[in-house]
Amino acid sequence: MIPRRKLAGSSGVTLAAALCWLAATPALAQEATPPANDTGGGSQTDIFSKDTLSVLVDARLVVANGATSYVDGGFGKTRFQGGDDGGFKARAVPVEADLIWTPRFTSSLNANVSVAYQKNHEESVDLIEAFVNYLPERKGKVGFSARAGLMWPEISLEHSTGGAWSVVNTITPSTINAWVGEEVKVLGGEGTIHAAVGQSELTATVGLFGYNDTSGTLLSFRGWALHDEKATAKGYFKLPPLNDFIVHLQEDRTKSTAEIDHNVGFYGRLDWRPPQPWGASVFYYDNKGDPEAFTTAGQWGWRTRFWNVGFNADLGPNTRLLAQGMTGSTIMGFETGGQRWVRTKFQSAYVLVTHMFGDVAVTGRAEAFSTDEHGSEMPRNNSEDGWSMTAAARVPINDHLTALFEALNVRSSRGTRVTLGGLTSPFEGQTVFQASLRMRF
Template identity: 30%
Template sequence: MRRLALLFLFSPISLAAEFSVEAAADVAWVQTSNDAPWMQSWIREGTGITRYDPHSDGLVLSQAMLEAQIDFDNPWQLQATAYYYPDGQKHLGFTEAALTFQPLTSGVKHKVRVGAFYPNFGFENPKPGWQSPYTYTFSAINSWIAEEVRAIGGEWQITVPGKLYHSNHTLSFVSSVFGANDGAGTLLSWRGWALHNRQTLLGERVAFADYPGITGPIELQPNWVEPFIETDNRVGYYLGGHWRHRRNTEVRLYRYDNRADPFAVNDEGQYAWHTKFWTVSAKHLLNRQWRILAQWMDGSTVMGDSKGVNVDFDAWYVLTSYKHHQHRFSLRYDDFKTVDTDQNPVDINDSHGKAWTFAWRYQASQHIEVALEYLYASSWNANRMSTAQLGHQGFDWPQQGSRNQWQLVLSGIY
């Protein structure tokens, strides 16, 4: 990270600020193998649940990130994060841009954010650019949040430090109102859960496979979604609570509801999806070297009436991580499913799966990191049905598939 002290002069006052930049780029050698050669990546409009497939094998530029931050002398902070990706519909753009107000006090603390930002649902992605220090491939939960969830609005957090009452327990309460997240739930319903590190850029369209339920007798929606759009002029909200015991145990509980009108549709055929969920996450530091992370999410999403799309979803993961000097070893297990609850026999959205991820990361220097990651993902998706099963033109593909994915990653950090 590079910092630069700036002084802006405005008569009759002066405003001092510190400008900092962090940049990072990941280059990976990718090798995949799978029991279903037809199952190409979802990002190439296939039905696979990983970012890479045999078409990607070899040397790839995974991502490049630039995060800029201005800290003023007063309690204001301006932050923006931009990414470059070689894949997807849009290659360069912002993932977050927010203004934060956080006055320094010795008592109850307040923090207000306004802009476009990630809610602090969990503990997996604390690094700049919403990256993870544990694995390069996010959990299924946070892969979906990276795809379809962003708060474009405001957030207010109140923290009551335990030291105020000579207690080891610190409590925080979070509330937010937001808009432009009406597309959340689209990918989760038709494709199901996925595992990757591809964050959707603001204003980006995300394409997915021409699933039989979309291109069948009743066309429900084009096979792409723009997650961060406003369709029905209704605001959503989330509420959360944080509990921390000393510095080694923390739990977060959130309720999210975008309050979208499932009957609203724009001129491009993009529906508003009424998506709501509970999520709880925990982090426990066993000692200076070992830690455990866990998260669970349970919710539903609805588009249209009973013959539209109505899906319940559920996922959880457990991650353990060990750090020894410059080495970090992490192991994560994911379990995930979606359950179709609507009355549309053409569009069947049941799916389930599991995944194991192991990563070794070595901080070779201040600016260089080397890593090796292995991912095994197995999934069953009813939307991969055959023509005979569906009754009209389908994929003629098996519903069950698995993939092994290796990544040897070289990261440059500035």
């Protein structure tokens, strides 16, 4: 029998109150330092025009092998899978289409709203992002900015900050940023202080959020994956087969943007950019989830915490290095024998190098990943280890068309492939070749 879930305390800080505080902060900053001159921000207004609306379309030719993909509820690590026998299979795929709206309300206030079609996603057309940016003109050594809405925290070094949250120099992001894309989307607000310290630039960001209570579900039950699917406002991700205990508690899918316990999570980020051509960042996240909270539909609260460190450097005039590392843990369920039902530790890291040959960008990435299970109802064979190698090229064709080519190989071991997936070995190697044509108008 499942114990009755705990009732949230009425004395806790509500998400609404937290967002109200964040929304008020920019106004307070303006009041404390009134502008020396009226810049006439209204003249910067541009709500609907060819400059505020854009469309991004991604069509691909894919050749892949391997067992059933996570997309179809399997243990495959990639978005695309092989034929019925696991051998290579080729297909042409219209992967994604995005409508991006970036209105400017004043010279310091703008917004980003993205709606996307994603092939094989449960909600084939859904809201991707919707947030407001406040970025006043910086006057002096200290500045302030803020964001609020449905958005991803700034964790990924591989994605662009513009609409559609797209990877820049590869087709597939690393396991770290693939997971961020599917389970670390938040509804909240953040404030950032920018400061010049000597010849260096320091920034500090603090964010408060909700609607991210299920973060960790995919990492525990499926493990890491390599793909470019993105969480949406209403969509779900399928789960692989679950064990005999969990299957009676957890729905066979997980909703990334769910609010179950009404606790307010937080994150913080520090960035350092010295005068030399490199930069470093550290990020901490805690969704403050209640692991004993659940819905009648079988969606559970997860307490997920992690650290992420990032590093970027220009190795030469045409060569750039990116590196990220993440380590964290997530728990779910009640205690049995002193342990939560599910307790997963996770780690991943990658190094990526891009070199420009004229207008063509050639990229190589190596990464390793793992999860370690310690829960009372998740045996150790649910743990996994793996690594992957990726090679890619980005070739601009004209102002509206870009071609990308990618070869990805991933090898991993996970015991549930045998015990729950019906496969003969816990080991699997998968290779995916992709050619993408991105059209932006």
